[in-house]
Amino acid sequence: MSPEERDFQEKVDAETKIEPKNWMPEGYRKTLIRQISQHAHSEVVGMLPEGNWVTRAPTLKRKLQLMAKIQDEAGHGLYLYSAMETLGADRDEEIEKLHQGKAKYSSIFNYPTLNWADMGAVGWLVDGAAIVNQVVLQRTSYGPYSRAMIRICKEESFHQRQGYQILLDMMREGTEEQKAMVQDAINRLWWPALMMFGPHDDESPNSQQSMAWKIKRKSNDELRQMFIDQTVPQLEFLGCTAPDPDLKWNEETGHYDFGEINWQEFYDVLKGNGPCNRERIKTRKNAIDEGAWVREAAVAYAEKQKQRAQAA
Amino acid sequence: MSPEERDFQEKVDAETKIEPKNWMPEGYRKTLIRQISQHAHSEVVGMLPEGNWVTRAPTLKRKLQLMAKIQDEAGHGLYLYSAMETLGADRDEEIEKLHQGKAKYSSIFNYPTLNWADMGAVGWLVDGAAIVNQVVLQRTSYGPYSRAMIRICKEESFHQRQGYQILLDMMREGTEEQKAMVQDAINRLWWPALMMFGPHDDESPNSQQSMAWKIKRKSNDELRQMFIDQTVPQLEFLGCTAPDPDLKWNEETGHYDFGEINWQEFYDVLKGNGPCNRERIKTRKNAIDEGAWVREAAVAYAEKQKQRAQAA
């Protein structure tokens, strides 16, 4: 270990935040760029399954809530790309990787949103799972990322409660058809939400180094268990069920046991074989490609304005 | 008058049909090309206001009827373009003129179809007005055009009865909302249907020559009066009204009197300033432009097949 590396690791161990100007190992920088860009991509791609219902929201109130949520997500994306750029990465380059299928984003957004209750279930389960991750990441070692997480977590919690409220209102005051929508949404999104924490710890090769660098602070399986433990009581309170016959309280461990994830599906979706992978990427790529002239016009105009200001 | 011209006019006067192989004056040929191509364009553009509701037809029966009608119109277009091509004109060239705004089509199709009853009113009023024109044109002097008219008239009459039936069913068995749709459709389409016969006779400079050549067989005003006289009793039978306070039976003339057409609107729409002129032409132009590769592929494939057949 070089003196710089030792110095770096000591800082990390002492819970001192690493800042952009500080020296950092190349692997640390690359891992962070990958992780933060994935997170940013997820915010952006995550707008699409919600955009799918924003034109069909059933009431003014729900429409406004959903619009506000989508706006927050665009904001999170911007904020995270900025954090990523402090590491010397380029936003356009990273987005290009996304469009070429080389960069990942949260696989959950490759599942379709098929009824209105999905807008509740996405908020509750998907944002809920994201928060479990992000709460821990508030203490991540890289300063700008940690600060982004603190800000984002606050808004995500709000979205999660709002999502849960959508489901609760439908279950309590809805028609039989609406209740069926809620259960259907949970049936479809339950397992993909559990997959959001990634493979089992022993299948997750990079995790150990990330733990040492305190980029990651808890293992995939630990986080998944935390999520399950906090979510099942909420599920019961809703009066719904999970599509998992093995789900039950374990007195001994003080945790919920649950069934095995369909890892084949997990890796399929990761490889691009999810229901909506093609559509999601295509939509994003089209938006950016077709918007090229818009961005060029903005640059050209700014340039002209600058020249005029100098000439004056 | 040259001997050829005299011979031609004698034939026309004797009600002998002019056929493609016969000599004809250049003006006759040009007038016919313009008239038949306009008629063909009208069939094709006329599919669009109906296409606007074919995805939203309210019952299986009405959907099937509307689809069959649209199919017939495409067929009429094809049939008319063929008749036009017997005069040495080129279909693609004439269509190109349409897309450049240089060729006309029936102005009625520049009005929007805004509720389901429009599908009835278009059949009843628009096809009805077309038939009044076309019945007379069955005796037009040019053989291929005359035969096209005979065939087309039969189908149009069917469409007209079907259109009327849609309105009648809604008026007899419909809800108040449906009845209001019918009256609204009539209010919007009544005057444009009357405009379909063109300007007053004294404003219609080419008519006289066309009459002598028996391309036209009755004047615009005569045809319009025929249409009014046959349509008003049907209107009354429906239990609806026309948006024309001057419309009333004239014992003396044995015809209906009616108010003055808004000729400003007529000429506006003709000039391109109708509600849907831009959309109609844009839709047609896009279809043909974006379909270029399809037609090229068909040609290339046919060419390959021919070469293979020759090589074998």
Next chain:
Amino acid sequence: MTQTEALKEYLLRLADSDMILGQRLCELCGKAPALEEEMALMNVALDLVGQARNWYEYAAELIDDGRDADKLAFRRDAHEYRNLLMTEQPNEDYAVTMGRQFFFDVYHYFTLKSLTESSDERIAGIAAKALKEVTYHLRRSSEWVKRFGDGTEESHRRMQDAVDILWRFTGELITPDDTDRVMAEAGIGPDTDQLAKDWRGMVNEVLTQATLTPGAEDAWMYMGGKHGEHTEHLGFILAEMQFLQRAYPDATTW
């Protein structure tokens, strides 16, 4: 699953697939690449919606809860629709439109051919009439696939893209589920193995002639339409298609 339940499900699948593909074709009205195609597309759509009506009428009799064919078509939401996912895919370019038609037509043709010998006479009768129409559909879509595949460089590229895009929806055409098996065992529906074999045979033959490469047989397949789990497209299709019936629920005659 009882045989009657399976039969109702099966009829709705036939009806809904016809209906939704017919609706997709209706969207193309006035937008086809040539006037001859306007006519042909509307003709195919007309056949499909006509067949849908026949299946809906039979289904309505069996379901027997007061809903008629129109109610089945215009008042069920996406999760109640049983059409194949293939039929709800967007028109995109004409290669996708024709590729979608071709993959479906092959399935449709062999299914109807078998159904003409169904032990259920009502089904056999409807199928016999439909088979004539679909024989023409299939000839037409095969021809277009060949024209595109073996036409110009651009048309080849577009058609191969279309095959690649649509391939993941082909599995559902030939992968039987319980309903399919119950129907086959009762002699009502087609032999499922034979259907898959026939489908593969003809698709491979046409694609080969068209100088196109089919997807892998073990490719990942997107399924769910047959039990009501659709792609995001169907909701939008139905919102448009069902608007009048939904907006004017008191209207009994149109």
Next chain:
Amino acid sequence: MTQTEALKEYLLRLADSDMILGQRLCELCGKAPALEEEMALMNVALDLVGQARNWYEYAAELIDDGRDADKLAFRRDAHEYRNLLMTEQPNEDYAVTMGRQFFFDVYHYFTLKSLTESSDERIAGIAAKALKEVTYHLRRSSEWVKRFGDGTEESHRRMQDAVDILWRFTGELITPDDTDRVMAEAGIGPDTDQLAKDWRGMVNEVLTQATLTPGAEDAWMYMGGKHGEHTEHLGFILAEMQFLQRAYPDATTW
């Protein structure tokens, strides 16, 4: 027309225009040319739908037939909608999206500015809050019009095309009808001459700065939205926007 009737009409126009333009912007979710624009578009849409809700609530109180704001938004068909035709025009390219926004924003800004001094206090209150939002909308859309007009050759061409395409819908923004006149005379709505003058002034100023040519003042204008005669687009917008309310009429809570 009584003043109360005119007021109901007028409120529905304000509400429906906001609602429909907001809906058009919602369609762009995930499809904007940059992430900053995603945020800005959704922000503008949110303001508009929020304003629509305020106007609907007031309208519902005056109409007083049991319908609430949601029923007014989600259960009226096209002929009952009172939005300006401009707001229902399709997004097309970003020049059209921004041109539509700009022409509407200028109208919206001067209208709201005048409404802050309305003799109807409820209106004045809603307008005061909305004016802050719309001041930002207008600044933004003016900036984009200038960027496009005075940007690249391509953006100039596209923006000029957008102006040409949209011009025929501008007449309705500033041509008063009886309702507008009754509102103006009652001191509730803006002075109609002043509104037209202000609109023309600002539009000409911005277009000139943007090196763009406005349409002719005496150009033919497409009108009708204010009394419920719309373009063919609105029916499709409503079919999508109202689907859930229409499909599940018994649902009272969502």
